[in-house]
Amino acid sequence: MQVIDLLALRNTKNIGDDALLKLIRLMRRNHLDNFESLSTVGPQLDVLSKPARTALHSLFSEENSSAARNAAVRQTDQLRANNITVVPYGSEFYPVSLTALKKAPPLLFCKGNLSLLKSTKNVAVVGSRNCTKRGEVITQRTVAALAKSNFNIVSGLALGIDAAAHIAALDCKTPTIAVVVDVDEISPAKNRVLAEKILDHDGLLVAENPPNTKVIPAFFAKRDRIQSGLSCGVFAIETAVDGGTMHAVKAAQEINRPVYVPDAARANYEDLTLDVISGTQHLALTRQAIAYTGADYDEIIVCLSDRSNQIMSLKAT
Numbered sequence: 001m002q003v004i005d006l007l008a009l010r011n012t013k014n015i016g017d018d019a020l021l022k023l024i025r026l027m028r029r030n031h032l033d034n035f036e037s038l039s040t041v042g043p044q045l046d047v048l049s050k051p052a053r054t055a056l057h058s059l060f061s062e063e064n065s066s067a068a069r070n071a072a073v074r075q076t077d078q079l080r081a082n083n084i085t086v087v088p089y090g091s092e093f094y095p096v097s098l099t100a101l102k103k104a105p106p107l108l109f110c111k112g113n114l115s116l117l118k119s120t121k122n123v124a125v126v127g128s129r130n131c132t133k134r135g136e137v138i139t140q141r142t143v144a145a146l147a148k149s150n151f152n153i154v155s156g157l158a159l160g161i162d163a164a165a166h167i168a169a170l171d172c173k174t175p176t177i178a179v180v181v182d183v184d185e186i187s188p189a190k191n192r193v194l195a196e197k198i199l200d201h202d203g204l205l206v207a208e209n210p211p212n213t214k215v216i217p218a219f220f221a222k223r224d225r226i227q228s229g230l231s232c233g234v235f236a237i238e239t240a241v242d243g244g245t246m247h248a249v250k251a252a253q254e255i256n257r258p259v260y261v262p263d264a265a266r267a268n269y270e271d272l273t274l275d276v277i278s279g280t281q282h283l284a285l286t287r288q289a290i291a292y293t294g295a296d297y298d299e300i301i302v303c304l305s306d307r308s309n310q311i312m313s314l315k316a317t
Contacts, residue, residue, distance in 0.1 A: 001027050003086045005035045006107060007075055008068040010210075014055040017208070021106040022047050023056075024089045036065055075210070082184055084211065085110045093117045096314045098229040100255040105208035105226060111183045112204035116152055116175055117230075120311040123304060124154040124227045126248050127161025127237035128276050134269055135238040135276070138262050139164040140171075142235055145297040147174035151304065154179065154231050156223060157191050157198075157205075161237045161245075166194060169203075176203045179227045181219045184211035206230075220244060225251035232307040233258045233300075236289065239279035246279060249289070258303060259283065263291040 001024065010020050023038065030041055038045065039060045045053055058064055079086060087093045087108040095117045098104050110117070123146050125139060139161055143153055153169035155162040157178040169176035178198055183205040186192045195205060208226060209219065224247035228234050234252040236259060239245035252259050261280035264272055272281070283289035292300060 001032070001088060001091075002034060003088060004069060004072045004076055005033075006088050007072040007086065007210075008059070008065075009035050009056075010107065011071060011075070012055050012059055012068060014049075014051040016052070017106055018103065019048050019052040021089060021104060024106055028090050036060060079109070079211070082211065083111055084183060085114060087114070087117065095230055096120070097122070097231070097311045098226065099314050100311075101225060101229045101251070102254065103225070104229070107208065109183055109207045109210055110204060112199045113175065113202045114204070116177055116204045117206075119152055120232060120308040121150060121305075122152045122154050122177060122231045124231040124234040124248060124252075125161070125165035125237065126155055126224075126227060126234065126245050127165075128239050128243055128245060129158050129160035129162075130276060131160040131164070131238050132269075132274065132276060134267065135161055135262075136164045138267060139237050140168045141294060142237065143168035143174075144172055145294070145301070146304075147172035149301045149305075150174070152177060154227050156180070156220075156227055157186065157195060158220075159188060159190065163191055163194060165237075166198060166203075170197060170201055173201075175201075177230060178203070178205050179223050179230070180205055180207050181209055181215050181223060182211055182213050183207045185215075187215050221247045224248040228252040228257055229255065231257060232311055233260065233304045235260045236280055236283065237262060238276050240275045241279045241282055243276075243279050249283065253288065258307065259289040260292050260300065261289045263293050266293050 009015055087110055089106050093114045153165055153176040155165040157180050166176050186195045228248045228251035236245050236249055249259050261283050264277050264281050284291040
């Protein structure tokens with residue numbers, strides 16, 4: 001499959017990510033090299049919605065296919081000029097861990113060290129933008145323990161806990177992956193310098209959206225599932241019950257990845273009624289997550305290593 005063909009499909013109106021993923025799987029299954037060849041698989045296209053099928057059939061015309069491919073060539077040239085690599089589902093660098101997601105991203109737009117995508121020793125460390133100083137300390141200690149056992153750190157480059165996790169990884173000289181909405185236009189702007197530091201230290205920026213994508217709140221929730229999908233475990237350091245971090249927690253639960261939260265009662269918080277830890281405490285009390293302290297790191301590392309090995313057995317279809 002050629003990236004140009006996949007971009008041409010993605011750029012076609014009414015062919016969204018769900019349809020594109022189905023088409024990529026069809027192309028892989030039928031050993032097709034270009035989108036025009038999809039016209040030969042007939043009834044197999046019934047997996048698409050009617051609008052997507054109509055759009056695809058329109059794309060088969062010589063005039064439309066030529067225009068779509070030319071636009072995709074220009075887009076590819078621009079991506080290359082900005083050091084952005086497109087990694088399609090099922091390709092060499094596509095993370096096998098992401099194939100467990102119900103809605104795996106069909107394309108990844110990446111900038112930086114692509115080899116990190118092949119690792120199954122990635123751990124997400126995420127949390128509230130409005131974090132406490134105590135949360136930052138716990139983040140630093142958690143990242144240091146993971147780095148000591150050669151785990152890569154995944155987070156979302158947001159303010160608060162996410163930024164603290166990336167900074168701690170850089171301090172520990174362990175690779176870090178930032179899952180963002182747009183690898184070219186970093187949001188929030190305040191973390192653009194941090195993004196450059198991540199790249200300068202052999203890290204990676206990943207997005208499922210192409211550059212110049214308009215940032216809307218829904219994209220951050222979608223991003224959170226990728227953080228969990230890339231990882232063999234998720235540490236939710238601080239979050240309210242209705243905090244955005246809960247999207248990452250839910251995604252981890254859906255794909256059977258362990259979730260860890262600080263044991264608030266033993267973590268020296270001055271006030272256990274803080275809203276910013278209400279979510280993590282709820283997860284611990286309902287046993288949806290494993291409460292931990294520094295004394296538990298050795299046991300956690302064993303569990304994460306086992307989970308990493310299990311993920312290696314997954315295979316894209």
